Amino acid sequence: MAQVKQYPFDEIEPKWQKHWQDIKLFSCDVSKTKDKYYCLVMFPYPSGALHVGHGRNYILGDCVTRYKIMQGANVLSPIGWDAFGLPAENTAIKGKLHPKKSTEDNIKIMKKQLHRWGIGYDWDREITSCYPDYYKWTQWIFLKLYEKRLAYKKKAAVNWCPSCQTVLANEQVVGVRCERCDTKVGEKDLEQWFFKITDYAQRLLDDISKLEHWPERVKIMQTNWIGKSTGVQIDFPVVDSDIVLTCYTTRVDTIFGATYMVLAPSHPRIRDLIKDSPDKEKIYSFIKKVKAQNKQERASVEIEKEGIFTQRYVINPANKRKIPLWLANYVLVEYGTGAVIAVPAHDQRDFEFAKKYNLPIEIVIQPPASSRQPPEELEEAYEGDGIQVNSVQFDGLDNRTAMEKIADWMEDIKIGRRTVHFKLRDWLISRQRYWGAPIPVIYCEKCGTVPVPEKDLPVLLPENIKFKPYGKSPLADCKEFINTKCPKCKGKAKREIDTMDTFVDSSWYYLRYLSAHDDTKAFDSKLVNKWLPVDQYIGGVEHAILHLLYSRFIAKVLFDLGYTSFGEPFSRLFTQGMIIKNGAKMSKSKGNVVSPDELIKKYGVDTVRLYTLFIGPPERDAEWNDRAVEGSYRFLGRVWRLAEQVKNQSSVVSRQSPETSHLTRKIHQTIKKVTDDIEGGFKFNTAISAIMELVNDSYIALDENQDPSTIKEAAKMVILLLSPFTPHICEQLWQNLGNTESIFKQRWPKFDKDLIQEEQLTIPVQINGKLRSKVIVPADIDEEALKEKVFQDKIVKKWIGDKKYKKVIVVPKHLVNIVV
RNA sequence: GCCGGGAUGCUGAAAUUGGUAUACAGUAUGGAUUUAAAAUCCAUUGGAGCUUAGCUCCGUGUGGGUUCGAGUCCCACUCCCGGCACCA
Numbered sequence: 029m030a031q032v033k034q035y036p037f038d039e040i041e042p043k044w045q046k047h048w049q050d051i052k053l054f055s056c057d058v059s060k061t062k063d064k065y066y067c068l069v070m071f072p073y074p075s076g077a078l079h080v081g082h083g084r085n086y087i088l089g090d091c092v093t094r095y096k097i098m099q100g101a102n103v104l105s106p107i108g109w110d111a112f113g114l115p116a117e118n119t120a121i122k123g124k125l126h127p128k129k130s131t132e133d134n135i136k137i138m139k140k141q142l143h144r145w146g147i148g149y150d151w152d153r154e155i156t157s158c159y160p161d162y163y164k165w166t167q168w169i170f171l172k173l174y175e176k177r178l179a180y181k182k183k184a185a186v187n188w189c190p191s192c193q194t195v196l197a198n199e200q201v202v203g204v205r206c207e208r209c210d211t212k213v214g215e216k217d218l219e220q221w222f223f224k225i226t227d228y229a230q231r232l233l234d235d236i237s238k239l240e241h242w243p244e245r246v247k248i249m250q251t252n253w254i255g256k257s258t259g260v261q262i263d264f265p266v267v268d269s270d271i272v273l274t275c276y277t278t279r280v281d282t283i284f285g286a287t288y289m290v291l292a293p294s295h296p297r298i299r300d301l302i303k304d305s306p307d308k309e310k311i312y313s314f315i316k317k318v319k320a321q322n323k324q325e326r327a328s329v330e331i332e333k334e335g336i337f338t339q340r341y342v343i344n345p346a347n348k349r350k351i352p353l354w355l356a357n358y359v360l361v362e363y364g365t366g367a368v369i370a371v372p373a374h375d376q377r378d379f380e381f382a383k384k385y386n387l388p389i390e391i392v393i394q395p396p397a398s399s400r401q402p403p404e405e406l407e408e409a410y411e412g413d414g415i416q417v418n419s420v421q422f423d424g425l426d427n428r429t430a431m432e433k434i435a436d437w438m439e440d441i442k443i444g445r446r447t448v449h450f451k452l453r454d455w456l457i458s459r460q461r462y463w464g465a466p467i468p469v470i471y472c473e474k475c476g477t478v479p480v481p482e483k484d485l486p487v488l489l490p491e492n493i494k495f496k497p498y499g500k501s502p503l504a505d506c507k508e509f510i511n512t513k514c515p516k517c518k519g520k521a522k523r524e525i526d527t528m529d530t531f532v533d534s535s536w537y538y539l540r541y542l543s544a545h546d547d548t549k550a551f552d553s554k555l556v557n558k559w560l561p562v563d564q565y566i567g568g569v570e571h572a573i574l575h576l577l578y579s580r581f582i583a584k585v586l587f588d589l590g591y592t593s594f595g596e597p598f599s600r601l602f603t604q605g606m607i608i609k610n611g612a613k614m615s616k617s618k619g620n621v622v623s624p625d626e627l628i629k630k631y632g633v634d635t636v637r638l639y640t641l642f643i644g645p646p647e648r649d650a651e652w653n654d655r656a657v658e659g660s661y662r663f664l665g666r667v668w669r670l671a672e673q674v675k676n677q678s679s680v681v682s683r684q685s686p687e688t689s690h691l692t693r694k695i696h697q698t699i700k701k702v703t704d705d706i707e708g709g710f711k712f713n714t715a716i717s718a719i720m721e722l723v724n725d726s727y728i729a730l731d732e733n734q735d736p737s738t739i740k741e742a743a744k745m746v747i748l749l750l751s752p753f754t755p756h757i758c759e760q761l762w763q764n765l766g767n768t769e770s771i772f773k774q775r776w777p778k779f780d781k782d783l784i785q786e787e788q789l790t791i792p793v794q795i796n797g798k799l800r801s802k803v804i805v806p807a808d809i810d811e812e813a814l815k816e817k818v819f820q821d822k823i824v825k826k827w828i829g830d831k832k833y834k835k836v837i838v839v840p841k842h843l844v845n846i847v848v
Numbered sequence: 849g850c851c852g853g854g855a856u857g858c859u860g861a862a863a864u865u866g867g868u869a870u871a872c873a874g875u876a877u878g879g880a881u882u883u884a885a886a887a888u889c890c891a892u893u894g895g896a897g898c899u900u901a902g903c904u905c906c907g908u909g910u911g912g913g914u915u916c917g918a919g920u921c922c923c924a925c926u927c928c929c930g931g932c933a934c935c936a
Contacts, residue, residue, distance in 0.1 A: 032887040245852055249931065252851065257935075277936060333934080358934045368936050377934055451935065569930085642873070644860060649929080656860070656874050663873085714862070717872035792868045797917045799868060837916055842867050847916050
């Protein structure tokens with residue numbers, strides 16, 4: 029336990045935090061765009077007190093901000109609150125505290141914490157998404173999408189969370205459970221508002237390649253989420269009927285091997301197809317059985333494939349063959365057309381199904397000769413490439429070529445057409461909830477759906493409301509809200525009672541910061557075009573898909589509407605890892621939350637910041653270790669004492685050392701290392717270890733009574749280099765060294781190229797690849813001189829003896845290897 | 849199953865991207881200082897062996913390969929963590 033204070037952190041921290049406020053260190057004049065730098069952290073949801081895991085995000089952002097300020101950039105570092113959302117409403121239902129109140133309380137707590145952490149923001153630009161001056165413009169965004177026909181309403185089977193009493197987007201269901209409250213999700217049919225993000229699927233996919241400075245893993249996740257596939261839609265006429273069933277396949281080369289067709293049990297045409305079937309009852313009970321298994325359950329377990337014959341046949345238009353029509357549980361109605369053409373020889377699922385129900389298997393792609401088998405001996409489907417067989421005019425082609433030729437042929441004779449398919453689905457934005465931005469739409473008996481005119485925004489959320497544990501949205505009972513006049517005919521009309529998904533709020537907030545209090549428009553196009561895209565966006569990897577994809581989508585819509593001149597909102601993205609405690613993500617429910625407040629009280633905030641940064645590479649998850657915090661605390665004590673010592677020595681007249689000392693070189697090497705580590709991508713952990721080395725070397729120099737002015741210079745550099753990480757102690761020490769201006773008005777130090785190399789090098793000498801000796805040589809030695817030196821070495825002579833060497837490999841400045 | 853990421857001391861982790869593996873910390877042990885403790889400072893802290901001022905081998909999940917030289921590159925595999933999942 030640290031019972032003796034290393035340095036008076038409790039005095040200096042509040043002092044400097046106040047000072048930064050007084051000199052308005054972080055307020056940004058956005059009219060000046062020279063050297064602009066927009067550093068953005070994902071705005072937090074006000075959930076209550078922050079833990080050290082949250083802290084990582086803000087500390088990283090703060091380090092970048094302070095570093096860039098010292099680089100001379102005009103830095104915009106804003107903050108706000110993603111303040112709408114379910115938890116506040118759930119609290120209201122349980123605790124009778126109004127969401128507005130609880131949200132404001134939480135914001136107060138978190139704001140205090142951010143200040144206490146010493147995180148620098150331009151607080152004049154603070155935004156809160158649940159206030160009318162913000163959500164007015166969220167509603168405006170909705171109207172713009174509506175005008176562009178990118179917002180539409182449709183009835184859809186949606187995920188229904190019985191606990192939250194709200195609809196969840198497919199994307200928000202985790203396993204079979206609600207992302208937020210972990211309740212098992214059911215299904216319900218409702219009229220819902222959607223944003224047509226699928227219209228942008230291709231562009232969202234294409235532009236991923238423009239995101240040079242995004243983590244590879246995030247780009248891959250988004251690519252997979254959009255899930256593009258190209259294939260062919262083929263029409264299959266049903267025998268003795270005028271129904272035509274359309275199938276989608278990505279393997280049109282296997283079409284001649286189709287031996288049956290399968291429909292999803294909820295395919296819309298089933299009723300028509302089986303209305304005269306003798307097995308009608310059996311089929312209906314099968315459908316009922318499959319529908320009882322919800323989608324997630326069907327997917328999560330490797331359940332047995334089951335199916336039933338419909339007693340109907342379809343014609344394969346490629347070869348006019350009559351094939352049976354089945355229903356099966358492994359086909360999903362949500363994907364493709366809900367109808368699958370089954371090729372058991374070349375699709376494993378079809379293969380298993382065919383084996384079970386004794387359906388024929390026919391090979392149409394011949395694998396390499398070695399692995400050929402007759403169909404009845406196959407143990408699994410062959411899904412690889414090969415040569416076409418049994419495919420009439422396409423026999424002998426390789427299947428990749430055949431795929432194109434067959435598609436051409438089908439388009440020619442009009443039995444099929446090429447199509448592109450995306451997994452991405454439209455963004456469901458309706459929430460049957462109170463605590464969100466009301467959807468600005470009015471329903472009139474005469475005029476139908478009428479958008480609220482822009483001049484009537486915002487549609488205010490009524491504050492006097494009753495909260496009910498279940499049932500309809502609280503807005504449904506609020507007559508003053510619902511009853512209104514039609515903007516068109518002035519007749520009686522009702523308001524939409526759904527509110528918007530909070531991802532809508534967060535899909536455009538980064539534009540609002542530039543003109544946070546402008547009540548005439550959502551954002552200032554001129555400013556936004558100068559300041560965007562965001563130079564550095566920092567947030568948790570959990571937002572890798574939803575938030576980041578929606579923001580990209582909205583940015584593109586606003587670009588298309590001519591409001592902005594950029595198609596991508598964030599040019600550089602950093603996703604930090606989670607802080608783990610006892611092997612799990614910190615959460616209140618798991619009871620493993622580490623509160624920063626106590627640690628800050630005990631060690632000071634700089635220690636907590638330093639440890640958070642030193643714990644490991646920021647993009648990786650890291651296990652929090654309370655005891656290890658003390659190491660960071662001790663280090664800051666060492667820095668403090670070093671600065672105190674050089675301060676006292678400052679009066680000593682420095683004697684010029686004839687040669688550049690080791691410490692001088694170390695200073696410049698450290699400046700280079702720290703600068704490179706920050707620029708090269710958030711490698712704060714190694715930057716800090718380099719500073720630690722410089723401190724250690726300074727103490728050694730002190731012990732050896734080396735030139736005090738050099739040691740003082742080293743201490744000065746330690747303070748400067750450390751200042752983005754531990755700003756409070758650095759400010760104080762900077763002042764102690766006799767400076768009157770804030771350290772953040774200082775320029776980031778530059779290193780001297782000539783001094784970053786050692787004057788002497790220790791070159792390892794290998795013989796046949798094994799380390800045998802080391803020679804010390806001048807740093808600027810040339811290859812020949814180095815060789816000579818090596819062969820004079822006693823140990824080398826001993827190893828080689830009289831033997832002739834075959835060759836000598838010299839890696840300049842690195843090593844010499846002699847092959848004997 | 850597929851797609852990502854990873855595996856290095858007792859622990860968190862470094863390694864100039866193919867060039868002295870384990871930097872910087874943490875932990876532990878011993879010592880100095882102290883009436884005592886805390887704090888501070890010093891030493892040791894991958895393994896084995898030896899003829900122990902030191903030296904020699906082995907050692908980066910496993911097995912192979914390329915190379916003068918591999919934690920790093922190639923092939924095959926095992927395990928762990930994320931994401932997706934009967935996607936036609």
